[in-house]
Amino acid sequence: MAGFVPDSVQKVAHAALGSREGDKLKDLAKDTKDISEKDRLTTDYGVKQSTADDWLKAVSPNQAGPLLLEDPFARERIMRFDHERIPERVVHARGAGAFGKFKVYDSIDEFTFAPVLTDTSRETPVFVRFSTVLGSRGSADTVRDVRGFAIKFYTEEGNWDLVGNDIPVFFIQDAIKFPDVIHAGKPEPHNEVPQAQTAHNNFWDFQFNHTESTHMFMWAMSDRGVPRSWRMMQGFGVNTFTLLNAKGERHFVKFVWTPELGVHSLIWDEALKLAGQDPDFHRKDLFEAISNGVFPKWKFGVQVIPEADEHKFDFDILDATKIWPEDLVPTRYFAELELNRNPEEFFTQVEQIAFCTSHVVPGIGFSDDPLLQGRNFSYFDTQISRLGVNFEELPINRPTCPVMNFNRDGALRHTITRGTVNYWPNRFQACKPASHAEGAYVEYAQKVNGMKARIRSDKFKEHFSQAQLFWNSMSPIEKHHIIAAFGFELDHCEDPVVFGRMVQRLADIDLGLAQTVSNLVGGDTPSQGRTNHGRRAPALSQTEFPGSTPTIASRRVAIIIADGYDQAAYDTAYAALSTALAVPLVIGTKRSKVIGSNGRETQPHHHLEGFRSTMVDAIFIPGGAKSVQTLATNGRALHWIREAFGHLKTIGATGEAVELVHKAIGLGPTVTVSSSAETHESYGVVTLREVKPGSLKEAVTLGKEAKGFMEQFFYGIAQHRCWERELSGLNSQV
Ligand code: HDE
Numbered sequence: 001m002a003g004f005v006p007d008s009v010q011k012v013a014h015a016a017l018g019s020r021e022g023d024k025l026k027d028l029a030k031d032t033k034d035i036s037e038k039d040r041l042t043t044d045y046g047v048k049q050s051t052a053d054d055w056l057k058a059v060s061p062n063q064a065g066p067l068l069l070e071d072p073f074a075r076e077r078i079m080r081f082d083h084e085r086i087p088e089r090v091v092h093a094r095g096a097g098a099f100g101k102f103k104v105y106d107s108i109d110e111f112t113f114a115p116v117l118t119d120t121s122r123e124t125p126v127f128v129r130f131s132t133v134l135g136s137r138g139s140a141d142t143v144r145d146v147r148g149f150a151i152k153f154y155t156e157e158g159n160w161d162l163v164g165n166d167i168p169v170f171f172i173q174d175a176i177k178f179p180d181v182i183h184a185g186k187p188e189p190h191n192e193v194p195q196a197q198t199a200h201n202n203f204w205d206f207q208f209n210h211t212e213s214t215h216m217f218m219w220a221m222s223d224r225g226v227p228r229s230w231r232m233m234q235g236f237g238v239n240t241f242t243l244l245n246a247k248g249e250r251h252f253v254k255f256v257w258t259p260e261l262g263v264h265s266l267i268w269d270e271a272l273k274l275a276g277q278d279p280d281f282h283r284k285d286l287f288e289a290i291s292n293g294v295f296p297k298w299k300f301g302v303q304v305i306p307e308a309d310e311h312k313f314d315f316d317i318l319d320a321t322k323i324w325p326e327d328l329v330p331t332r333y334f335a336e337l338e339l340n341r342n343p344e345e346f347f348t349q350v351e352q353i354a355f356c357t358s359h360v361v362p363g364i365g366f367s368d369d370p371l372l373q374g375r376n377f378s379y380f381d382t383q384i385s386r387l388g389v390n391f392e393e394l395p396i397n398r399p400t401c402p403v404m405n406f407n408r409d410g411a412l413r414h415t416i417t418r419g420t421v422n423y424w425p426n427r428f429q430a431c432k433p434a435s436h437a438e439g440a441y442v443e444y445a446q447k448v449n450g451m452k453a454r455i456r457s458d459k460f461k462e463h464f465s466q467a468q469l470f471w472n473s474m475s476p477i478e479k480h481h482i483i484a485a486f487g488f489e490l491d492h493c494e495d496p497v498v499f500g501r502m503v504q505r506l507a508d509i510d511l512g513l514a515q516t517v518s519n520l521v522g523g524d525t526p527s528q529g530r531t532n533h534g535r536r537a538p539a540l541s542q543t544e545f546p547g548s549t550p551t552i553a554s555r556r557v558a559i560i561i562a563d564g565y566d567q568a569a570y571d572t573a574y575a576a577l578s579t580a581l582a583v584p585l586v587i588g589t590k591r592s593k594v595i596g597s598n599g600r601e602t603q604p605h606h607h608l609e610g611f612r613s614t615m616v617d618a619i620f621i622p623g624g625a626k627s628v629q630t631l632a633t634n635g636r637a638l639h640w641i642r643e644a645f646g647h648l649k650t651i652g653a654t655g656e657a658v659e660l661v662h663k664a665i666g667l668g669p670t671v672t673v674s675s676s677a678e679t680h681e682s683y684g685v686v687t688l689r690e691v692k693p694g695s696l697k698e699a700v701t702l703g704k705e706a707k708g709f710m711e712q713f714f715y716g717i718a719q720h721r722c723w724e725r726e727l728s729g730l731n732s733q734v
Pocket of ligand 1: 089131178238320353372374378
C-alpha cells in the first residue's frame with residue numbers, strides 16, 4: 001500500500017531485481033513482509049487479537065480492578081518489549097547504511113583471480129554501514145571522530161567484508177592494544193563523561209604515552225574528523241591485505257575508494273551546533289540523497305606492492321600506522337561502488353549486519369599485519385556476543401551463494417538441514433570439502449620460519465616521520481583547522497600534566513604547531529622540537545579531491561521568504577535548483593502559508609526558528625520590499641545570514657534582499673557588493689540588485705567564467721565553502 005514503502009525505494013528495488021545486484025534483494029524478499037490495512041493484529045503465534053488497548057482485568061462494578069497475569073496477549077507484548085534491545089557494538093555503535101552495487105571496469109587479474117575484482121561483466125550487491133567510533137548508539141553524527149566505512153560484498157563465491165575507515169591509518173600497530181586505545185577514548189570510567197568525544201584527559205594522556213598514535217591523531221584532528229557527509233569521504237581498508245593471482249603470485253595490497261563528490265568537511269562550529277540541532281545529520285543526508293535518486297559513488301582502487309619488494313621501504317608495509325605514499329605506490333582505480341537503495345527496516349538490516357574482517361573470498365588474503373590478524377579474531381567473536389552464534393543466518397548477513405556445512409545447533413538456529421549425518425567423513429560422501437577446481441579457498445603457501453617472541457620489526461619503532469609528512473602536506477586552511485582542533489581538545493583537558501605534555505609532543509611534529517597550540521591552551525611553550533624532514537605528499541590534503549565534476553546535486557539550499565517575497569525570483573531559483581538536483585528548502589518566518597508578491601501562496605518546509613543555517617549548504621533570499629522589511633527586523637533571520645556567512649557558505653540575494661545581506665554581514669572594506677544592476681560575486685556572496693526579465697536565467701555552466709547570477713551562485717555552492725573568506729581573515733568565527 002502506498003506510503004508504507006517509499007516509492008523511491010521500490011523503484012530502485014524493482015529495477016535491480018533482474019540483475020545480479022538484485023540477488024541479495026530477492027534473498028531478503030524471502031523474509032520481508034509488507035504491512036497493510038488488510039492485516040489484522042495477531043500474537044506472535046498467529047492468534048488474532050481483539051484489542052491492543054486493554055489488559056484483561058478482574059473488574060468490579062465500577063469497572064476498575066487488578067490486571068490479570070493470565071492475559072497472554074498483554075504478557076507477550078510487554079515481555080517482547082522488555083527484550084527488544086541487544087548489546088550495542090562495543091565500538092562503532094552509532095551508524096547507518098545503504099544497499100548498492102560494486103562494478104569492475106578494468107580487471108586487475110594480474111594481481112588476483114577473485115572474480116569480484118576481475119570480472120567486468122558482474123555487478124556485486126553490497127551493503128555499506130557508516131559509523132562513528134566512540135559514541136554510543138544514541139550519540140550525535142557530527143562529532144569529531146574517525147568514521148567507519150564497512151562494505152559487505154555479497155559475491156558469488158561467498159561474502160567478503162571490507163571493514164574500513166575514512167582515515168587510512170590507525171592508532172595502534174598491534175591488536176593487543178585495542179582495549180587500551182578504546183578505553184582511553186570512550187567516556188572516563190568514574191563518571192561516564194564525555195560522550196562521543198576525544199576532548200578529555202584520558203584520550204590525550206594515552207596519545208602522549210603511546211607515540212605510535214601520533215600520525216593517526218593528526219588525521220583525527222584534521223578536517224577528516226568532521227565530514228560534511230558520508231557521501232564525501234574517502235574509504236580505506238587501512239590494513240595490508242594480499243592478493244593472489246592465477247599464477248600463484250602474491251602481492252601486498254591496500255584498498256582505497258574515493259568519492260565522486262569530492263572530500264568535504266563541516267566547519268567545526270557547524271559540527272558542534274549540528275550535534276544538538278540535528279544529531280541525525282549524516283544518516284538523514286544519506287537517506288535524502290538516495291531517496292532523491294542522487295546515488296553516491298566512489299572510484300575503487302588498490303595500491304599494490306609485489307611480494308619481492310616487501311622490504312624496500314623505509315617503513316614496514318605491515319604497519320597500520322603508516323600510509324603507502326602515492327608517489328611511491330600509486331593507487332590504481334579499477335572499479336566503482338554505488339549506493340542506491342535505503343534500508344527498509346533499521347534493526348534487521350543496519351543493526352543486525354555483522355562484519356568480520358576474516359571473511360575474504362578466494363584470491364584475497366591476509367598479511368602478517370599484527371593489527372589485521374587480531375581483528376580477524378575479534379569481529380567474529382563480538383558478533384557471537386552481540387547477535388548469537390547463528391548470526392550468519394540472519395537475512396542481512398547470509399550469503400547469496402549456497403551454504404552447507406556441519407556447523408549445527410546453537411541459540412536461534414533456524415535452518416532445517418535434512419539428512420542422517422552431521423560429520424565428515426561420512427559414508428554418503430555428503431558435503432565433502434571442495435577441490436580448488438570447484439572454487440575452494442586457496443591458502444598461499446607462505447614460508448614461516450622463526451621463534452615465538454613478543455616483538456615487532458625495528459621499522460615499527462619510528463613514529464613521527466609520517467605525522468610530519470601529513471602536517472607538511474596540509475594547505476594553510478587545513479593547518480589552521482588542525483590548530484583550532486588542538487585548541488579545542490586540549491582546552492577540555494583539565495589536568496595540566498596532560499595538556500602540558502601533549503604540547504611538547506606536538507614539537508615532535510612541528511615546532512611552530514606546538515608553539516601556537518601552547519599559546520592557545522597553556523603549558524610551557526616548547527623552544528625546540530624534533531627536526532622536520534620537510535617532505536610533502538600532496539595527495540594527503542583533502543583539497544586534492546575536489547570531486548570529478550563541479551555539481552550542486554544533493555546540496556541543500558535554503559530559500560528564505562516572508563510575506564511579499566519576489567515571486568519571480570523565487571520561482572526561478574526554485575526551478576533551477578530542482579533541475580540541478582539540489583534540495584531547495586523553503587524557510588519562512590512561519591510554517592503557515594506565506595504570500596508572494598503576486599498574491600500566490602507558498603507553504604514553507606520549515607520556519608526560521610525550527611530549522612537552522614547549519615543544516616544547509618547555501619542560502620538564497622529573493623527580494624520583495626515587504627518581505628525584506630520583515631526579515632530585516634527578525635533577529636533569527638539576521639542570525640541565519642550571519643551564521644551562514646561565518647560558516648563560509650554561498651549566499652545569493654536579489655533585489656531588496658541585497659541590502660539585507662549587506663546589513664546582516666556588515667561587509668567591511670575588503671568586500672564590495674556591486675551597486676549596479678550587474679551580477680557581482682565576492683567572497684561567495686552573489687547578488688543582483690535589479691532583476692530584469694531574463695537576468696535570472698537558469699544555471700548552465702558551473703565554471704568560474706560563468707556570468708549569470710544563477711550560474712555564479714551555483715558555482716559558489718559547488719565549491720563547497722568559500723575558503724577565500726576564511727583566508728582573508730574575514731569573520732570565520734560565529
Ligand atoms: Fe574495528 N571493531 N577493530 N577497526 N571496526 C569493530 O566489530 C577491532 C579497526 C571498524 O559497521 C567491532 O562488529 C579490533 C581498524 C569498523 O558494524 C570489533 C581492532 C578499522 C567497524 C572491532 C580494530 C576498524 C568496526 C565492534 C584492532 C579500520 C564497524 C562491533 C585490532 C580499518 C563495523 C563489530 C560495522 C567494529 C574490533 C581496529 C574498522 C569489536 C580488535 C584498524 C568500520 O570487533
